[in-house]
Amino acid sequence: MTHVVVVGGGQAGASVVAKLRAEGFSGDITLICAEKVPPYQRPPLSKAYLLGEMAEERLYLRPADFYQEHNITLRLDTRVVDIDSAAHAVVLSGEERLHYDELVLTVGAFPRTLPAAVGGMLDGLYLVRDLADADAMAPAFQKDRRVLIIGGGYIGLEAAAVASKLGLKVTLVEMADRILQRVAAPETSDYFRALHQSHGVDIREGVGLDRLLGDDHVTGAVLTDGSIVQLDFAVVGVGITPATILAESAGVEVDNGITTDEYGRTSDPHIWAAGDCASLLYRGTRLRLESVGNAIDQAETVALNIMGREQVYTPKPWFWSDQYDCKLQIAGLNHGYTDVHIRKGDAEGVQSHWYYKGEELIAVDAMNDPRNYMVGKRLIEAGKSPAAALITDPATDMKALLKA
Structure with a gap:
């Protein structure tokens, strides 16, 4: 019976194991977490949780009993110190060895x-x-x-x-x-x-x-x-560095993160990676996407491909940040932009910034403007680039741009 071992108890790790079971995977699954608590959301840590507005249990991505109910072995407070890729085994602290058929690294990153x-x-x-x-x-x-x-x-x-x-x-x-x-x-x-x-x-x-x-x-x-x-x-808060030490110990290729192909597979055919630790190709450029959306989507694609689906992962970058009463929502990546065009909203503090690379729309920053964020996100995903003059014109029906 196939044994999938997932190292890392963040959003990506939790998404891999849940997707495997949801898709009918019947083999053994082990999720190894360095922390003493089940996988949890990290974005609220610097916002609602720190403000005291969210209890610890609400951070958990799944109820604590989810893993037992779905026959997922959850190893908390456990660290992987090495990977013996030739023997298909991870080495735990205390020298315990755990065999795998497929290994998924969702080890995230660490703060500088x-x-x-x-x-x-x-x-x-x-x-x-x-x-x-x-x-x-x-x-x-x-x-x-x-x-x-x-x-x-x-x-x-x-x-x-x-x-x-x-x-x-x-x-x-x-x-x-x-x-x-x-x-x-x-x-x-x-x-x-x-x-x-x-x-x-x-x-x-x-x-x-x-x-x-x-x-x-x-x-x-x-x-x-x-x-x-x-x-x-x-x-x-001076940035993060992808956690690549384990991948390097296994002889896996590393390039600003653990190098993955379009399926989420590393240079070792039995080792996969997803989330903040993984570098991937996006529009011809190798990069890492430090976002919840990417962690979930890439991890679920890895789960499908472990099951032989051969599904290509196409990133759809989106991010958010909450500061005071402002919700910033970002769609796309602004790398290489040449112009920024501002669309003002009807209320104070409501506006969106539209990034163009030449005549191509590549990203949108929306402040307290969820409607235009969704329009921008859908335009980018569809490869549509309205004229900038339409974006800045307050008379433009933004939803109509999706049909153009």
């Missing part, structure tokens, strides 16, 4: 940390990646405390929004010229800068961290412009 030379070993310095991180930092989020957010990407901005809503005094530093520089156009950066500043967040762009101050616990920070910020704790 600060080097010890700048104070990265001090207490009061937090990361935002897993449940333990969120639980560790939650007690620090108390009214009138001073927090430094290091990094102006989505994780940093979400943490800043939570801190501001809870009444903390927030300073955010971004070493690049502007927040969101790596992922969004200046127009989107401008929108979120104004949003955060309206809530009292002190945003400093083009300014990095020189070093943290404090003997054992962080008490302040010296920035690269020479200014000093007094603080009670700090949150680091």
Whole structure:
């Protein structure tokens, strides 16, 4: 009987095992999770969960008894330390070996940390990646405390929004010229800068961290412009690195993540990968898609292909971020854009930014504008590119563009 072993208890891992059973796979399934809790949602960790608006059980992707009911062996608090690909076995901590016929790596990524030379070993310095991180930092989020957010990407901005809503005094530093520089156009950066500043967040762009101050616990920070910020704790949000160590130990090809083909298969025909750890081809470019949607869709495709379906995975990139009362929804990838066109909504704060590469529509950022987000998403998936003048014209019936 075929034994499928899945390593990694995030969204992708949970999706693989659920899809296998839903499609009638009758072999053995083992899901190995490094954490002590069943697979859970990660996006709410820096938003609703940190705000205290979501209980831990609501984070779980499936009820705890789902795995037993579907004959899925769930190994919690268990780490895979090596892969013996020649013997088709994973090596667990304690030297236990577990045989597999098909192995799926859904090991995600890990947050980049600060080097010890700048104070990265001090207490009061937090990361935002897993449940333990969120639980560790939650007690620090108390009214009138001073927090430094290091990094102006989505994780940093979400943490800043939570801190501001809870009444903390927030300073955010971004070493690049502007927040969101790596992922969004200046127009989107401008929108979120104004949003955060309206809530009292002190945003400093083009300014990095020189070093943290404090003997054992962080008490302040010296920035690269020479200014000093007094603080009670700090949150680091400076990006993630794909977890490729296990793949490398198995001799699997790695290129900005675990290299996969259009079926989700790695360079080893019996090892697959999905989610944040996997690099894939999208429109001729190899990249990773760090999103819930990709984790689910790619993982389910892998499950089907383990069963011999030979289904090609076609990514449909979409992302979101919640900050204060603003929901940002993103469709497509803006890589290589040449122009951005703004469509204003009927209410304050409602607008969408449409990215064009020449005359081709490639992405949309929608702020509190779900209708135009859906229109943009469907246009991109259909390969349709309306004239930019139609997008910016308030008289345009956006839904009619789908029929053009």
